Amino acid sequence: MKNLKKILLLSIFTCLTYPIFAQKASWIWYPGDFDIYMSNVMQNRRTERGSFFPVFWKMDSHYVLVDFHKEFTLSQPEEVKLFVEGTYNVKIDGQAISGFPKTIQIPAGKHKLSLKVYSQGALPAIFVQGKTVVSDETWLTTFEDKEWIDQSGKVSDKSGTTFVTAGSWNLTDPNVLPSKFKLPVVAHFATKKEIAGKGYVADFGKETFGFIKVHGLKGKGKLNLYYGESKEEALSIDKCETLDFLDIDLAQKKDSIMPLSKAFRYVNFQPDNGVTADSISMLYEYAPVTERGSFKSSDTELNKIYDVAKYTFQLNTREFFIDGIKRDRWVWSGDAYQSYLMNYYSFFDAPTVKRTLLAQRGKDPVTAHINTIMDYSFYWFLGIYDYYKYTGDEKFVQDIYPRMQSLMTYIDGRKNKNGLLEWMPGDWIFIDWADKLSKDGEVSFEQLLYARSLETMALCAKLANDSENAAKYDVEAKALKAKIFELYWNQNKQALVHSRVQDKPTDNVTRYANMFGIFFDYFTPEQKIAVKENVLLNDKIAKITTPYMRFYELEALCAMGEQSYVLKEMKSYWGGMLKLGATSFWEEYNPDKKGVEHLEMYGRPYGKSLCHAWGASPIYLLGKYYLGVSPVTAGYETYNIEPSLGGLEWMEGKVPTVNGDISVYMNKKEIKVSSAVGTGTLKIKSKSKPVVKGTEVKEVSKGKYEITIEKGKDYLVKYSG
Known part of the structure; x- marks a missing residue:
């Protein structure tokens, strides 16, 4: 309990999922509703030079009237406390209790406790605390109970109501309403300041996020604050992206905290004559996730890249996984999909993955693609199956499966006469930020993601015990895959072409569909080699300049065993940003x-985000393809460890899982492995048969060996690299 109290004192928010919370009361609501509610709150905090900047897609809302109930058997009478956000009634065994009780007495025996809550502004939520009767995710809830009473006063026996289990964020303080939720903050101070204009520019030492606090503010006039991820941006009072304007009228010194959090490294503090302040500091706002994954190697530059990537990712891990902390702060599906993968190799914070998936999807009916982007709908599907693969959380897949079906039904309804997808009014085909990248016609990249999403639907339908649709989706996925290779594979170019326009394939070859085809394992071994040589390692094919797509390009190369090449690319690309002071x-x-060209984007001199979640992909690449750890079956029940130095002298690290960590150390002669989970297979390339005590070494082909890894044991393997 002492540890729990410490956590609660830190914040009502926790991403921990340990069993300590299993029997504790928590605020609960209709599943997905708080995720939607909080994403609305967060995404509508965006401003651009002081103006409100709302999202441009449909925003859903919570259900305003929700019924909660739980059946239980008490061995003795119990006093139960009730905390509710909204107007509510309470029933025990169908009998209403008058008024709005804060405490109720429940006699021994079998009973059903029900609460029906109405709330328009904030979502209906309850917190029930007794000795054994507590609100948690085992409660059932519905937004329409279809209950009716006939002329005799009898309640219907069969209401046709669909009940689902409640949602929760493990908010465990009954005195803090869910609508008052805030992330925790801690004070940070500037490292130096430099005189500028009537004030100064404060440098906080590195990219950061939070609320500026002005200490000892006094006087009458205006105080202007200009924020910058770069010093140039903070000094540009006409072009900086974010700012605060304050009217001051204070006879006595007073501290003042800005109303909205901002991203910055530099803050340009400019007061009118007559306005003074002692100093400024900041309240750093953060999500209290736990660092679990790690990586360290013989290459100091690579270690710095990993550390900066993890810091970048942590800054963009908030109530949800967001795109970037300065500009959008929105829940973009494509950005979030990469964040999920990085998360599995760093924090392994499953609740934030679930929250983000629920927030993105929203409610039925579906009227547009997620974020209005065709490819982003597909990333959403892929994110759900990856979540299951890494966590083994079958219940979440079953719960969200109906929302998967309705989104897929929407997508299926937009196929053209060829059974393919192309741009329709209201769609945005994104793919990547790239000059002269055509989105016309039937783009092969979109069909590839569509096929993978149908495969995901088949897998998730099986988990949801929907065998009929599992078979249907499987047939559709196989048919679409066959059609992709029939229509887009160019035998002369030995690659998939970019698109078809007016029923004819173009000659244009881009990297996108080809690199995804590699790690989707859609190509034959011969096609993979051809694509690697003709596309991925071909400088004549248009280069990728965003970390977003470099993520996938380098993953495809790693999947082809090109870790040495990828290491050089990581040091060049991400190391290039470090050399510029990132x-x-x-x-x-x-x-x-x-x-300053590096700061430009979207036609604005400081439009580029200098802290973007998709820039943190080395976390994933180093965990999955260098340490070499990946699940084979759900929740790491079985997994592979296929380490690759890629030119390093040595490396070591931990990969987190739902039930513990997998540790790997490797140099050119030894590999050390220990695991807290499942059964693993260590795959090694060695010139001679590796030596290890206490287990068998199996040769699977010339120079390739496998060793079974059991949990709770330490392994030292000697090999010849």
Whole structure:
């Protein structure tokens, strides 16, 4: 209990999922509703130079009237406390209790406790605390109970109501309403300041996020604060992206905290004559996730890349996984999909993955693609199956499966006469930020993601015990895959072409569909080699300049065993940002740009995000393809460890799982492995048969060996690299 109290004192928010919470009361609501509610709150905090900047897609809302109930058997009478957000009634065994009771007495025996809550502004939520009767995710809930009473006063026996289990964020303080939820903050101070204009520019040392606090503010006039991820941006009072304007009228000194959190490294503090302040500091706002994954190697630059990537990712891990902390702060599906994968190799914070997936999907009916982007709908599907693969959480898949079906039904209804997808009014085909990238016609990349999403639907239908649709989706996925290779594979170019326009394939070859085809394992071994040589390692094919798509390009190369090449690319690309002074990784990096050109984007001199979640992909690449750890069956019940130095002298690290960590150390002669979970297979390339005590070494082909890894044991393997 002492540890629990410490956590609660830190914040009502926790991402921990340990069993300590299993029997504790928590605020509960209709599943997905708080995720939608909080994403609305968060995403509508965006401003651009002081103006409100709302999202441009449909925003859903919570259900305003929700019924909660739980059946239980008490061995003795119990006093139960009730905390409710909204107007409510309470029933025990169908009998209403008058008024709005804060405490109720429940006699011994079998009973059903019901609460029906109405709330328009904030979502209906309850917190029930007794000795054994507590609100948690085992409660059932519905937004329409279809209950009716006939002329005799009898309640219907069969209401046709669909009940689902409640949602929760493990908010365990009954005195803090869910609508008052805030992330925790801690005080940070500037490292130095430099005189500028009537004030000064404060440097906080690195990219950061939070609320500026002005100490000892006094006087009458205006105080202007200009924020910058770069010093140039903070000094540009006409072009900086974010700012605060304050009217001051204080006879006595007073501390003042800005109303909205901002992203910055530099703050340009400019007061009118007659306005003074003692100093400024900040309240750093953060999500209290736990660092579990790690990586360290013989290459100090690579270690710095990993550390900065993890810091970048942590800054963009908030109530949800967001795109970037300065500009959008929105829940973009494509950005979030990469965050899920990085998360599995760093924090392994399952609740934030679930929250983000629920927030993105919203409610039925579906009227547009997620974020209005075709490819982003597909990333949403992929994120759900990956979540199951890494966590083994079958219940979440079953709960969200109906929302998967309705989104897929929407997508299926937009196929053209060829059974393919192309741009329709209201769609945005994104793919990547790239000059002259055509989105016309039937783009092969979209069909590839569509096929993978149908495969995901088949797998999730099986988990949801929907065998009929599992078979249907499987047939559709196989048919679409066959059609992709029939229509897009160019035998002369030995690659998939980019698109078909007016029923004819173009000659244009881009990297996107080809690199996804590799790690989707859609190509034959011969096609993979051809694509690697003709596309991925071909400088004549248009280069990728965003970390977003470099993520997938380098993953495809790693999947082809090109870790040595990828290591050089990581050091060049992410190391290039570090050499320019980056303290977090950017939305886009083009080494051909110079000076302040690196800050430009969207036609604005400081439009680029210098802290973007998709810039943190080395976390994933180093965990999955260098330490080499990945699940084979759900929740790491079985898994592979296929380490690759890729030119390093040595490396070590931990990969987190739902039930513990997997540790790997490797140099050119030894591999050390220990695991807290499942049964693993260590795959090694060695010139001679590896030596290890206490287990068998199996040769699977010339120079390739496998060793079974059991949980709770330490292994030292000697090999010849």
